[in-house]
Amino acid sequence: MSLRTPLFALSLAALAGPALAEEVNVYSSRQPELVQPLFDAFTAETGIAVNVAHVDKGLVERLSSEGDRSPADLVMTVDIAKLSQVVEAGVTQPVSSEVLAANIPAEFRDPGNQWFGLTTRARIVYASKERVADGEVTTYEDLADPKWQGRICTRPGTHDYNLGLMAAMIEHHGAEYAKKWATGLRANLARKPEGNDRAQVKSIWAGECDISLGNTYYMGAMLSDPEQVEWANSVRIVYPVFEGDGTHMNVSGVAMTKSAPNHDAALKLMEFLSSDEAQKIYAGLNHEFPVKPGVARSEVVASWGEFTPDSLNLMDVAKSRPEALKLMEEVNFDG
Structure with a gap:
């Protein structure tokens, strides 16, 4: 398993068990504890490792400077403005997926399929x-x-x-x-x-x-x-x-980078994040509203x-x- 930069070294060192054949690299502005359970569930289901670099500020600038050499496959962030900014900077690519189209209502997706809402x-x-x-x-x-x-x-x-x-x-x-x-x-x-x-x-x-x-x-x-x-x-x-x-209302969401060295594995992760299982994890752990119709809010959130x-x-x-x-x-x- 090799990466073009050492950004994910800590995440890689923390992975337990035998080396996994596939991986996805994520730049995330979300707090690690809010997203790690989702990635753990994805790895358990697919065998695909997820390496995360927490990027709180300068996400667009970082992707722009890395260009085609960026190791990042996906960006995960909060707020429609930030999602729009990564698209406008030209550092993402459109994604065609029947799964995403079926799971995520149109109002929570970029019209050009550049970003996809995951929670509201x-x-x-x-x-x-x-x-x-x-x-x-x-x-x-x-x-x-x-x-x-x-x-x-x-x-x-x-x-x-x-x-x-x-x-x-x-x-x-x-x-x-x-x-x-x-x-x-x-x-x-x-x-x-x-x-x-x-x-x-x-x-x-x-x-x-x-x-x-x-x-x-x-x-x-x-x-x-x-x-x-x-x-x-x-x-x-x-x-x-x-x-x-x-x-x-506002959203948290995900977009695929323009470079995406692990395109197919990254798409699998995007689709997983829109699934019933992941949406339930979001609802229960993060106390957010699922975007997928039919997935219930947590009991605590419903009480509000x-x-x-x-x-x-x-x-x-x-x-x-x-x-x-x-x-x-x-x-x-x-x-």
């Missing part, structure tokens, strides 16, 4: 059980209302998750409205935007704010962590909607209630991301 997540509100009444949070637009002054916490506005929400606001209402909304939201913050989504829930638990923006799956992560379960139990999940539409997803096309959200970043910087959201 909702950008929701965590609300204090003690200080926020049922029905008090209704829409995203309402978060700019002065009634929330000093009551909201969030991670930086220039983070991909919040830029996705801002881009969706632009698509729904236009740039001028979105800028006013961001200005109003900023005026309602209890403190400077900082930390991750879980840190915002900790702030609610500590009484520093009453509501925060966050992704759904962090609730599952907190409930699984003895140090954070108390934070999780201090809040409830609320699914706000855009006026006249639904709750903002039902909601109506926003009808916006994810490619439209990605298209407005640059404008979203520009507006967030203009209002000095993180200042």
Whole structure:
């Protein structure tokens, strides 16, 4: 088993048992513990080894600099903007697969078959059980209302998750409205935007704010962590909607690189990730929503209630991301 760079040396050394004839090399921005069980299940089923390099930043730049010599077969990342960026950079290739087409609905696939969604997540509100009444949070637009002054916490506005929400606001209402909304939201913050989504829930638990923006799956992560379960139990999940539409959604996904030295094995992994088995692993381990129709959410995720997803096309959200970043910087959201 040979690779053109030593990037996967640690992963290779960790592989137990006899050498495997086939392999797939993955660049992943996802935390290793979130994806390794999927790869272990794939290897157990197919005998194909999966070597992973965790690339949190500079994914596009790395693939571009490596060019045709890149050892990577697949990229796995979160957020429609990041998926779109790797496609626009010309470092991926289209994939034709009846399995992927059957398992993944069209709204979670690139029209040119360059990227494929694997899970979805909702950008929701965590609300204090003690200080926020049922029905008090209704829409995203309402978060700019002065009634929330000093009551909201969030991670930086220039983070991909919040830029996705801002881009969706632009698509729904236009740039001028979105800028006013961001200005109003900023005026309602209890403190400077900082930390991750879980840190915002900790702030609610500590009484520093009453509501925060966050992704759904962090609730599952907190409930699984003895140090954070108390934070999780201090809040409830609320699914706000855009006026006249639904709750903002985003995806995690996979794309095949342009070089893909192990094309056939990589395609097998992509198809496996869309299968019932892998989708159930995602649902149970990562607390995300499966993209494959008919695969149930985990019991924990189902307990958070039902909601109506926003009808916006994810490619439209990605298209407005640059404008979203520009507006967030203009209002000095993180200042």
